[in-house]
Amino acid sequence: MTRRFSAQELAFLRNGIPIEHVIVSFLSLQHRRDSDKLRFACPLCGGFDTSIQLKTNLARCFACKRNFNPIEMVMAHLRLGFTESVSWLKERNVQRVDEKPAAYRKNQTSPAKIGDILSGMLSITPPPSQESPLPTISERIASLEKKVEELFTLIEGLISLRLPHQ
Numbered sequence: 001m002t003r004r005f006s007a008q009e010l011a012f013l014r015n016g017i018p019i020e021h022v023i024v025s026f027l028s029l030q031h032r033r034d035s036d037k038l039r040f041a042c043p044l045c046g047g048f049d050t051s052i053q054l055k056t057n058l059a060r061c062f063a064c065k066r067n068f069n070p071i072e073m074v075m076a077h078l079r080l081g082f083t084e085s086v087s088w089l090k091e092r093n094v095q096r097v098d099e100k101p102a103a104y105r106k107n108q109t110s111p112a113k114i115g116d117i118l119s120g121m122l123s124i125t126p127p128p129s130q131e132s133p134l135p136t137i138s139e140r141i142a143s144l145e146k147k148v149e150e151l152f153t154l155i156e157g158l159i160s161l162r163l164p165h166q
């Protein structure tokens with residue numbers, strides 16, 4: 001069976017993961033900051049005539065005249081196909097989410113947000129076997145898709161049982 005991704009999942013990977021995070025943390029591309037603006041080494045030409053656009057979550061190389069969303073950035077830098085890049089990005093993002101609670105605890109002087117409090121409470125209560133207290137949207141979608149596929153398999157099995165054998 002070929003690996004498929006839902007539209008929501010792809011939209012999340014394109015827009016939900018900051019492109020700066022993909023460049024700096026996930027891919028560790030060479031980068032520098034000019035007066036707070038991030039410039040990265042273009043994965044195609046290696047030049048620094050680049051910028052990132054927060055609004056659209058795109059990275060641009062002015063020399064290549066190309067925009068990269070997070071998926072395209074992974075494809076260009078790691079020279080992977082689309083499917084491999086999406087899988088790679090998903091795995092890295094799950095790790096990123098797992099790291100979050102530690103970062104929250106460091107930051108206790110500022111007023112707590114309700115989301116932080118809830119995630120803190122949730123991370124105390126779940127059974128020890130649970131890996132991530134708050135599954136990401138993409139994880140939840142993936143698990144739902146898996147259930148749908150299991151249902152289809154079940155339904156197909158039931159239909160084949162009801163059909164008289166020839």
Ligand SMILES: [Zn+2]
Nearest residue numbers: 042045061064
């Ligand atoms: Zn370039």
